Amino acid sequence: MRKFEYKVFLKNRIDILDDKVLTYLYQPIIGLKSLAIYKLLINEAEVIKQLQKQEFYNEDRLIKLSMLSSDQLSWAIKKLEAMGLVVTLQSKINEAKIFNIYPPLEPKQFFEYSLFNSALLEKIGKKNYEIAQLMFKEDNCANESDYKNTSSKFLEVFEEFNKNLKEEVYSKIQTRPKKTNVLLEGLDFESIFKNLQNKNICVSKENEKLKNVIEEVYLSYNLTEETIIDALIKAYDEQEVDLDIEKFYIIISSKYLVHEDTASLDFDPELNKKTKTNAKIKEMETIDPIHFLELLMNVDCLDLVFLELIRSLRREYKLRDGVINCLLEYSYLKNESKIVKNYILKIAKTFNERDISNAKEAMDYLKLANKKSKVSKKDLGKYIKENNVLDNRDEEYNEDSGYTMEFDENIKPDPNLWGNY
Structure with a gap:
């Protein structure tokens, strides 16, 4: 070469x-x-x-x-x-x-990127991650609200320059700008929102959450602005007069993140329950677990306990993102709208033992586990043996720091996909 x-x-x-x-x-x-x-x-x-x-x-x-x-x-x-x-x-x-x-x-920008954030936690662990956050924590005056700004302005101090205020000054020296976020070069929000407006799609320019979603996919994949606009147009729900974020992720994933185990799935969310399940599988395989939980909880940044849980599922249990997302939603549905760490880790261990490696396998398995809870006590042992499902009758799951999640309108768990509760 x-x-x-x-x-x-x-x-x-x-x-x-x-x-x-x-x-x-x-x-x-x-x-x-x-x-x-x-x-x-x-x-x-x-x-x-x-x-x-x-x-x-x-x-x-x-x-x-x-x-x-x-x-x-x-x-x-x-x-x-x-x-x-x-x-x-x-x-x-x-x-x-x-x-x-x-x-x-x-530092603030770095910690706002879920990809960089999770990668750092994965590499250095919980304790060192906390130290890193403290190192770059901004110092704020606790009683600043009790004060007012009395600082002087330029022309109040240097009155002799008042007469030159309107004079044009030409400089041949070109200095380097202090900072450029090269990761977002080529991403023009004004152009994106203008194109959406031309297509009669009503989206506020002040929608910071949507901007964060667009930044995330632009940061993660080699996308053109045209591809993003096209995906946003297709993801617009005219009845709800809003963008369907789930569908946006799925459209992007169909071009850039189709895994070999889901590539053969036909996707059309309007056809029937089977097709909805396929869409759910693609959603689970596409969205990063950290961002998935942020959307579910409607927060900008997850607490460390959740980052640590996701890190453990990835690093110690070697689970793929699609499987992790299935576990998070299943825990929410089964445990009174809570993410229960020990409950999730118990199932994760079983997934390892049974070599469950993708969202489809995880969803099928969890459906059977849910059906198990409806079988009479007399037939329970026989059912478990025949269907090879998880038996957690005698397990008690306690989580001191359980978190009750409020779901964003763009992420809604569908109990029907997991079986009736």
Whole structure:
């Protein structure tokens, strides 16, 4: 394979706080090698600027400076791209590349992205995650409401510049902007809402929840603005005069996240119960469990106890997101609108024992488990043996910090899909 040539450009200023964010929030996810390459590229940008070189450098330079192989270097850069720290531009006519370097997100932005948030928790664990949150917690004056702002304005202090207020000042110096969120480059909310308005779709520009959903899918997948607009149009419910967020996720997933075990399912939510079940399966396989719970509870950020539960189901029980979502909704329906940790973990253990690996298998199994509760005590043992379902007659599930969830209108559990209660 031919080696590439490259140039590096620093698109924003990077300060001391950025270095702290990189060390404690990014490094656990991307690893020390990728972080070292990131800092090397920053220095390369300064070298190119100082030497005022117009030609490109060869890949061999990065390999020798980093002591990595070509494959290791490529993988390290891909991690940087995935986190929005590097944007790679490939020449259309040769092997030349341009690396545009961007600073990390502000801590608040980082913790608002469910993907980054869950990845960090997965990598460093609950205790270190709590420390990371405390490290970047904003300091606020507790009694600030008892004070008023008496700070002076510029022209109140420097009156001599009053006469120059309307004069135009031209500067040939172009400074770097302080921050650019490269992860959302190309995403224009004004354009999206304008296109929706042209299609007579009534959506408020102030709908922050919808903006967060759009940002999440744009951050997660290689989507064009046109694809997002098309999916939003298809997901609009004219009767409810609102967007169906579940359907939006399903439409996106049908193009980008169709798993091999659900690819053959026919989806049309208007046909019959079977088709509704297929839609439910696709929903479960598509939505990230953290965002799923946020929608169910109508909160912007989950409490740590829920993040830890999802982390445990992923890491210790090795369950896929679709299976986790089934467990969360089933617990809600079976336990008086509560997410009961021990109850969920008990079933998760059984899923491991029976090698249940996708949402369809989980849903079928939980339907049988629900039917079991309606069988007479006399026939219960026989039923369990014949149907091979979970027996939790003698288990008592206690959860000190159970959370009663209020469902958002866009996420509604359908008990009929699990069997009557």
